Amino acid sequence: MVSRPTVADVAREAGVSVATVDRVVNGRLPVREDTARRVLEAAQRIGFHAVGLIRSRLREQLPEVAVGVLLQRPDEPFYADLARQLQRAIAGSRVFRGVARLDYWVDDDPDDIALRLRRLARRCHAVALVSPDHAAVAAAIAEVVDAGVPVFTLLSDCAPAVRTSYLGIDSRKAGRTAGWLIRQCAPRVGQVAVIVGSRRFHGHELREMGFRSYYREKAPEFMVLDAVVNSESDTATQDAIVQLAERHRDLVGVYLAGGGAAGGVAGLRLIEPERRPAMICPSLQPEVRAALAEGVLTAAICEPIERLAERLVDAVAQALDEQGPRVPNQIVLPMDVFTPENL
The missing domain is CATH 1.10.260 (434 Repressor (Amino-terminal Domain))
Structure with a gap:
């Protein structure tokens, strides 16, 4: 024995x-x-x-570190999953005893976002947030950073001159990748559309720019329609998909660059299969996974939220270590691309 x-x-x-x-x-x-x-x-x-x-x-023996997290729409599956991953990574840090303090904003109100950010910062050693780019939010970020609390922007950058670091994918490359995928999968040359959540999300703006630049450079025979704003609403996204198909009989592709993926899938299912455009979504929630598996949806280009959460914890530890190297201005992560063949 x-x-x-x-x-x-x-x-x-x-x-x-x-x-x-x-x-x-x-x-x-x-x-x-x-x-x-x-x-x-x-x-x-x-x-x-x-x-x-x-x-x-x-x-x-580790120091306790409270990390504030300010996200939007707690009812949205993507943000619920992101919150879980962030809480898990913060609690599991090997260099500090992490405590995650979460708050959410629902209405696209910059003053409310700025107020919530300041309130979180008073109770935390570092703060990470998802926010549209607005002067009121930028002023709050500058104030918090000046008070010695590092601020990290997630998914979509804002206040790049004052925040500590940005973590997320290269949104412009994501837009170009979506353009390439639609070109490969579209049934013919025709019209393509892009749907963004907000004109103030820097990440959405960059994705639209990348999408358009791909077609200008690589596929000028396609026509890119004016962008549609959906406020990251499932209902608005479903309506937008159906209306685009009705108004543009030559629609062959749709890039959903922001939230509303469940609505996008629902709208796509309402279009006759023979007229259904190729569509790219930005997240892999259950409705998207099911649509990919059935061949209804073309692909999903996603933020790697588990890796993002882990890198945020590393960046917080680095920012709080006065003797260590400076945190990089941007921490750009490789995007996850899912198709019906690699689920």
Whole structure:
């Protein structure tokens, strides 16, 4: 019968004394963080029975950091999923004991967003937010940063001159990728449409710019229609899809650059299959996944929200470390592209 690994085995594996392992396990005296981490990793490798206790001891020594998160529309599946990923990543940080403090804005009111940002910042060590680009929000971001609280913009940038860093995909490349996909999948040359959530979301504006620039440069035989604004509403998106198909008999592609994916899919299903345009969505919520699996939808170009959450935690730790390197101005993540063949 194989005996369980002992304290002496952990010490040997970690290259430290038995007394050091004892201090880490029982929390008797302070131990250098790198040494304690080495002990934990050694214990994990050999299957030491007190790994959970060692991990708890290490966590008790970490500083508590409250990270404020300001998102929009808590009823939207995409933002609900983003909130879960952010909470999980913040709570699971290895360099601080993270506490996520969430708030939401519903109406596209810059003054309300600015007020919520200031209120969150008073209770947090760092703040991340999704927001339209507006002077009132930019002023609040500048005020919060000046007070020593790092501010990170997520998904769509705003106040680039004053915020700490932006995290998300390259929106212009996402727009060009959507243009390329529609060109490959459209049944013929014709008209293509783009639907944005708001004229004030910098990310949506860049996606539309990328989409249009692709067709100007690579496929001028296609006609790009005027953009439609849906306020990220499922109802407005469904109506927009149906109306576009009715008004433009030569519609062959639609790029949904912002929210409202469930409505977009619902609208697409209302169009006769032989006239159904190729369509690209920006998220992989259940309705989108089902439409992709059925071949109703062409593709989804998505923010990698799990990786975004992990990188945010790293960036917060870096921003709060006065001795460490400066946080990059932008942390650009590779986009996720889903088709019916890679779900």
